[in-house]
Amino acid sequence: MENIFADRISDVPRSFIREILKVTAxxxxxxxxxxxxxxxxFPIDGIREACARIFxxxxxxxxxxxxxxxxxxxxxxxxxxxxxxxxxxxxPESIIITSGSQQGLDLIGKTLLNEGDSIIIEKPGxxxxxxxxxxxxxxxxxxxxxxxxxDMDALGEILSKNRIKLYYAVPNFQNPxxxxxxxxxxxxxxxxxxxxxxxxxxxxxxxxxxxxxEDLPSVRKYLPENTIMxxxxxxxxxxxxxxxxxxxxxxxxxxxxxxxQASDLHTNYFSQRxxxxxxxxxxxxxxxxxxxxxxGSQRNAMVEGLGRRMPADFxxxxxxxxxxxxxxxPEGRSSMELFDFAIGEKVAFVPGNPFYxxxxxxxxxxxxxxxxxxxxxxxxxxxxxxxYEKYIxxxx
Amino acid sequence: MENIFADRISDVPRSFIREILKVTAxxxxxxxxxxxxxxxxFPIDGIREACARIFxxxxxxxxxxxxxxxxxxxxxxxxxxxxxxxxxxxxPESIIITSGSQQGLDLIGKTLLNEGDSIIIEKPGxxxxxxxxxxxxxxxxxxxxxxxxxDMDALGEILSKNRIKLYYAVPNFQNPxxxxxxxxxxxxxxxxxxxxxxxxxxxxxxxxxxxxxEDLPSVRKYLPENTIMxxxxxxxxxxxxxxxxxxxxxxxxxxxxxxxQASDLHTNYFSQRxxxxxxxxxxxxxxxxxxxxxxGSQRNAMVEGLGRRMPADFxxxxxxxxxxxxxxxPEGRSSMELFDFAIGEKVAFVPGNPFYxxxxxxxxxxxxxxxxxxxxxxxxxxxxxxxYEKYIxxxx
Numbered sequence: 174m175e176n177i178f179a180d181r182i183s184d185v186p187r188s189f190i191r192e193i194l195k196v197t198a199x200x201x202x203x204x205x206x207x208x209x210x211x212x213x214x215f216p217i218d219g220i221r222e223a224c225a226r227i228f229x230x231x232x233x234x235x236x237x238x239x240x241x242x243x244x245x246x247x248x249x250x251x252x253x254x255x256x257x258x259x260x261x262x263x264x265p266e267s268i269i270i271t272s273g274s275q276q277g278l279d280l281i282g283k284t285l286l287n288e289g290d291s292i293i294i295e296k297p298g299x300x301x302x303x304x305x306x307x308x309x310x311x312x313x314x315x316x317x318x319x320x321x322x323x324d325m326d327a328l329g330e331i332l333s334k335n336r337i338k339l340y341y342a343v344p345n346f347q348n349p350x351x352x353x354x355x356x357x358x359x360x361x362x363x364x365x366x367x368x369x370x371x372x373x374x375x376x377x378x379x380x381x382x383x384x385x386x387e388d389l390p391s392v393r394k395y396l397p398e399n400t401i402m403x404x405x406x407x408x409x410x411x412x413x414x415x416x417x418x419x420x421x422x423x424x425x426x427x428x429x430x431x432x433x434q435a436s437d438l439h440t441n442y443f444s445q446r447x448x449x450x451x452x453x454x455x456x457x458x459x460x461x462x463x464x465x466x467x468x469g470s471q472r473n474a475m476v477e478g479l480g481r482r483m484p485a486d487f488x489x490x491x492x493x494x495x496x497x498x499x500x501x502x503p504e505g506r507s508s509m510e511l512f513d514f515a516i517g518e519k520v521a522f523v524p525g526n527p528f529y530x531x532x533x534x535x536x537x538x539x540x541x542x543x544x545x546x547x548x549x550x551x552x553x554x555x556x557x558x559x560x561y562e563k564y565i566x567x568x569x
Numbered sequence: 570m571e572n573i574f575a576d577r578i579s580d581v582p583r584s585f586i587r588e589i590l591k592v593t594a595x596x597x598x599x600x601x602x603x604x605x606x607x608x609x610x611f612p613i614d615g616i617r618e619a620c621a622r623i624f625x626x627x628x629x630x631x632x633x634x635x636x637x638x639x640x641x642x643x644x645x646x647x648x649x650x651x652x653x654x655x656x657x658x659x660x661p662e663s664i665i666i667t668s669g670s671q672q673g674l675d676l677i678g679k680t681l682l683n684e685g686d687s688i689i690i691e692k693p694g695x696x697x698x699x700x701x702x703x704x705x706x707x708x709x710x711x712x713x714x715x716x717x718x719x720d721m722d723a724l725g726e727i728l729s730k731n732r733i734k735l736y737y738a739v740p741n742f743q744n745p746x747x748x749x750x751x752x753x754x755x756x757x758x759x760x761x762x763x764x765x766x767x768x769x770x771x772x773x774x775x776x777x778x779x780x781x782x783e784d785l786p787s788v789r790k791y792l793p794e795n796t797i798m799x800x801x802x803x804x805x806x807x808x809x810x811x812x813x814x815x816x817x818x819x820x821x822x823x824x825x826x827x828x829x830q831a832s833d834l835h836t837n838y839f840s841q842r843x844x845x846x847x848x849x850x851x852x853x854x855x856x857x858x859x860x861x862x863x864x865g866s867q868r869n870a871m872v873e874g875l876g877r878r879m880p881a882d883f884x885x886x887x888x889x890x891x892x893x894x895x896x897x898x899p900e901g902r903s904s905m906e907l908f909d910f911a912i913g914e915k916v917a918f919v920p921g922n923p924f925y926x927x928x929x930x931x932x933x934x935x936x937x938x939x940x941x942x943x944x945x946x947x948x949x950x951x952x953x954x955x956x957y958e959k960y961i962x963x964x965x
Contacts, residue, residue, distance in 0.1 A: 177734070177768070179705070182680045182824050185831060212629040220632065224620040233608040236616065236807035272668050272811075272833040279832045283704060284578045304831040308679060309575070338573070372573070411632035413838040415668075428578050435581060435700040436675045437668040441837045442809040 185307045190300060190523055197521035203553035206521040208348065208496060209544040211471075214464045215411050216451065223450035239442035241434050243270025243418070247449045251404065251418055258381075259391050263402075267420050269429060270440045274378055274405040274417035278305035278341075280436065281374060281401065281419075284428040285338060286311050293331055293340040295323070297499070297528035297537065299348045299376065302341050313530035316340075318350055320490065322358035332369045339372040339401075344392060346379040346495025349528045349539040353493060356389050363395030371399065372425075378405040378417075381461050383494035384469030398422055406448055408496070409461050414444040468496070474547040475540065478554030483561060489540075496543040499525075501536055506564075508538040514564045520556035581703045586696060586919055593917040599949035602917040604744065604892060605940040607867075610860045611807050612847065619846035635838035637830050639666025639814070643845045647800065647814055654777075655787050659798075663816050665825060666836045670774055670801040670813035674701035674737075676832065677770060677797065677815075680824040681734060682707050689727055689736040691719070693895070693924035693933065695744045695772065698737050709926035712736075714746055716886065718754035728765045735768040735797075740788060742775040742891025745924045745935040749889060752785050759791030767795065768821075774801040774813075777857050779890035780865030794818055802844055804892070805857050810840040864892070870943040871936065874950030879957060885936075892939040895921075897932055902960075904934040910960045916952035 190206065197204045227235055242248070248265040255261040271277045278301060286292070286309035294302060296315030306313070314331045317324045322344070331337065340362075344354040354362070366373045375392050393400040405417040421429060433439070472492060479489055479500070489500040502508060508524040515521060525537030542550060586602065593600045623631055638644065644661040651657040667673045674697060682688070682705035690698060692711030702709070710727045713720045718740070727733065736758070740750040750758070762769045771788045789796040801813040815825060829835070868888060875885055875896070885896040898904060904920040911917060921933030938946060 175766070177681060177821075178824055179679065179681055179683050179686075181683075182828060185827050207634075209634055212633050215629050215632040217624070217628050217632065221621075221624045221628075224624075225617075228613070228617045228620075232613050232617075233611050236611040236613065236809045237608055238603075238605055238803075238808040272837070275831075276833040283575065285573060285575055287575050287577075290575075301831070301834070304827075308828065308831050370571075407634075411839075412634040413632045415833060415835070415837045425573075428574055431581050431700075432578060432704070435671075435697075435704050436832070437672040437811060438697070439811070441668070441811045441840055443807075443843075444837055444840060447839075 181308050181310055185304055190527060193521065193523060196516070202516070202519045202521050203545060203549055203556065204521040205540040205542065205545070205553060206523045207541055207544055209541070210408050210412060210496070211467060211543050214467055216455065216460055219451050219455045219460075220411065220447065223447050223454060226454070227446045227450050235443055235446045237442070239439050241269070241430050241439045243268070243440055244442065244445040244449060247445050248418075250449065250452055259394070261391055261393055263420055267423065267426055269419050269426065269433060270445060271417045271419055271433070272437060272440050273407060273415040274376060274403040274419075275301050275305065276436070277403040277417055277419040278302050279308070280429050280432045281339070282306050282309035282311070283432040283436070284425070285372070290338045291335045292338055293328070294530060295342055295347065297349050297525060297534075298341070298530070299343055300527050302376070303530050306341070315530055318347060318352055320352050322352070322354035323362065325358065325361060328362070328365065332365055332371070337369060337371045339374055340366065341374040341376065343376045343378070345377055345389070346382065346492050346497075348379070348495070349497050349523070349525070350499040351490045351492030351495055351497045352499075353389065354392075359390060359392050360395050363392055366396050366399055373400045374403065375400050376403040378403075378408055379495035381409050382465055382468060382496070384465045384472065385493040401425065409457070409464070410448055410451065414441070414448055416440065416444060416448055465494075468543050470547055471542045471545065471550055472498070474550040475542040475554065478551050482554055482558035487561065496541055498540050498542065500538050500540060502538070504536060507535045509535065511538070511561060511564045514560040514567070515557060517563070518556040518560040520553045520560065522557070577704050577706055581700055586923065589917065589919060592912070598912070598915045598917055599941060599945055599952065600917045601936040601938065601941070601949060602919045603937055603940055605937070606804050606808060606892070607863060607939050610863055612851065612856055615847050615851045616807065616843065619843050619850060622850065623842045623846050631839055631842045633838070635835050637665070637826050637835045639664070639836055640838065640841040640845060643841050644814075646845065646848055655790070657787055657789055659816055663819065663822055665815050665822065665829060666841060667813045667815055667829070668833060668836050669803060669811040670772060670799040670815075671697050671701065672832070673799040673813055673815040674698050675704070676825050676828045677735070678702050678705035678707070679828040679832070680821070681768070686734045687731045688734055689724070690926060691738055691743065693745050693921060693930075694737070694926070695739055696923050698772070699926050702737070711926055714743060714748055716748050718748070718750035719758065721754065721757060724758070724761065728761055728767070733765060733767045735770055736762065737770040737772065739772045739774075741773055741785070742778065742888050742893075744775070744891070745893050745919070745921070746895040747886045747888030747891055747893045748895075749785065750788075755786060755788050756791050759788055762792050762795050769796045770799065771796050772799040774799075774804055775891035777805050778861055778864060778892070780861045780868065781889040797821065805853070805860070806844055806847065810837070810844055812836065812840060812844055861890075864939050866943055867938045867941065867946055868894070870946040871938040871950065874947050878950055878954035883957065892937055894936050894938065896934050896936060898934070900932060903931045905931065907934070907957060907960045910956040910963070911953060913959075914952040914956040916949045916956065918953070
């Protein structure tokens with residue numbers, strides 16, 4: 174049969190993680206595989222009240238078509254919060270509300286990437302970004318991330334050898350590795366971007382979820398013109414609303430708006446109004462503090478469990494925030510093989526392969542600690558340790 | 570300065586209609602320019618109650634991430650409605666919930682269109698489709714639409730001279746022209762698509778809004794495998810939720826799901842739950858009947874006003890449903906020039922040019938009758954007639 178499909182879609186795999194989530198959706202499996210926030214910390218009462226209250230005013234307007242850029246008051250809230258939390262001067266006009274920050278990635282690809290354009294991603298890197306940029310047939314240049322950010326030698330070499338258009342990064346509590354860029358590396362990266370005239374895409378879905386250490390400046394602080402920022406309400410309010418945002422300088426924003434019109438006209442306006450009402454009527458900082466505390470305890474349970482139950486050659490990162498940690502089996506071992514034993518013991522994780530555009534490291538894996546309580550995490554790590562032992566003693 | 574943008578975005582104009590809407594947003598202007606449903610018929614009480622009720626059950630789940638394909642019960646509702654209203658057998662598995670039907674267009678472009686692929690669009694055609702497919706650098710082959718559908722000779726010639734990938738059409742109450750395809754032409758089009766192995770994209774946002782005549786079969790009925798259907802809740806419930814859907818056969822759906830994941834993971838789940846709850850608890854057919862009645866009266870007010878007040882050489886279509894009619898000034902006249910006089914008289918419409926991928930007919934224009942009540946329509950047409958007279962007697 175004739176191939177009717179566009180070339181761009183042929184190489185993009187269905188999300189491996191979503192496939193895994195289907196396998197692990199049975200209740201008896203303890204899953205560290207997904208990337209779900211803990212539903213116990215969704216602000217259900219606040220959202221219920223916000224839903225009731227938005228019908229008080231000019232109610233019919235909340236159901237009508239709206240502007241491509243998004244609800245002005247919500248854009249203003251985001252601008253204010255950047256000023257307050259990050260000391261950043263971000264004009265509300267430079268912010269567009271997107272259908273989750275995933276759509277921000279699609280809009281960046283749509284407006285900036287020609288086929289074959291070279292971009293830097295992190296190794297390992299966020300799967301959703303690899304998917305989104307694959308659609309536009311970008312040429313990936315993965316830079317390894319260490320515990321404090323990118324390998325600067327590798328980054329310098331990539332930049333000196335290639336004409337790079339953009340560098341996509343998650344500097345805070347990276348997905349999947351859980352690491353954060355040090356302040357020194359943020360400065361150094363900004364300097365390199367400036368020198369090579371590269372756009373820096375600073376994706377920050379987890380920045381507010383720090384439970385250890387001190388907040389660090391946004392890379393945008395050091396690189397105001399060339400940084401495109403992505404943000405999300407999914408982790409601090411709730412994911413179901415699919416509300417994120419993108420901020421960029423005006424020439425880029427102009428094209429992003431055209432692309433957004435062509436993509437879906439505008440983001441769900443009803444939900445923008447609900448979430449704005451929720452933010453106005455509630456203490457969002459207190460809410461985030463509660464999430465942080467819970468995730469911090471869950472992270473500790475996982476780190477302690479792994480430290481106690483896994484052998485010394487099973488290494489892992491120590492995230493100061495976010496939702497994930499990254500583990501490494503000894504060289505020569507395969508997390509895909511471990512996965513089969515893990516499912517046998519009724520515990521799941523994501524093998525590392527899908528987080529690499531190419532040349533995966535088969536001994537790596539991602540563990541999520543936000544979607545299980547501490548007791549469940551302890552039990553899950555117990556099962557993982559058992560699976561690991563079986564794997565090591567198998568013929569594989 | 571170096572051009573940093575992707576080639577695909579360079580040729581896509583910012584929506585001219587959205588620019589016009591900004592000009593005409595002052596309350597003293599009567600606007601027939603937009604494409605807004607009448608807010609007086611939004612089911613505000615039903616939505617308010619649905620919002621309250623979705624918090625009754627497994628409430629936390631309504632705020633969590635969800636599946637790319639969409640809420641299964643909502644997909645089931647759509648499948649049932651196709652069976653009941655159209656006699657179509659549409660598997661719920663072949664339906665994906667999209668962020669408005671505009672996103673359906675983007676997903677079709679993303680999965681099916683390589684640069685330079687030939688597609689047929691209607692002349693004049695839906696601006697949002699022209700924008701969406703321009704992004705993927707399709708080669709447009711516009712087929713003129715007559716009062717009963719496409720010019721079949723022109724269609725046959727396009728198909729015989731080019732390898733066409735898809736034909737995008739709005740067979741019911743077309744935007745912008747307000748015309749509908751006759752049953753004969755639906756059959757004939759289906760036959761041609763079959764013979765030339767072309768996909769037919771049947772966009773049907775207005776199909777339920779018929780106020781005159783009899784419903785006609787979906788083209789899908791005559792072309793089950795090769796038809797991709799797009800639908801929307803924007804016109805029968807409310808646009809702010811950005812809820813639409815796409816239905817296609819399984820090999821296409823598989824790729825659409827990959828593209829949807831990369832685009833925004835999934836459609837706003839909270840709104841899917843709200844709208845489904847609303848649909849379950851209310852008589853949607855009675856609601857649609859009320860909209861139809863109102864729009865029918867408004868359409869009559871516009872048709873009568875134009876007939877009474879405009880000269881005989883101002884011709885226009887007689888839609889049996891939908892939201893728009895299409896008018897034509899005598900050859901040599903320009904609706905852009907008329908527009909300036911109209912704004913002077915405080916009435917607005919959309920000049921026809923943006924509805925053409927190329928070779929516009931400058932004497933055409935689109936009038937919306939859904940977003941004004943009958944008295945306002947009458948007053949607006951009075952103003953338009955005055956503007957027209959001034960234009961005719963000006964030096965232009």
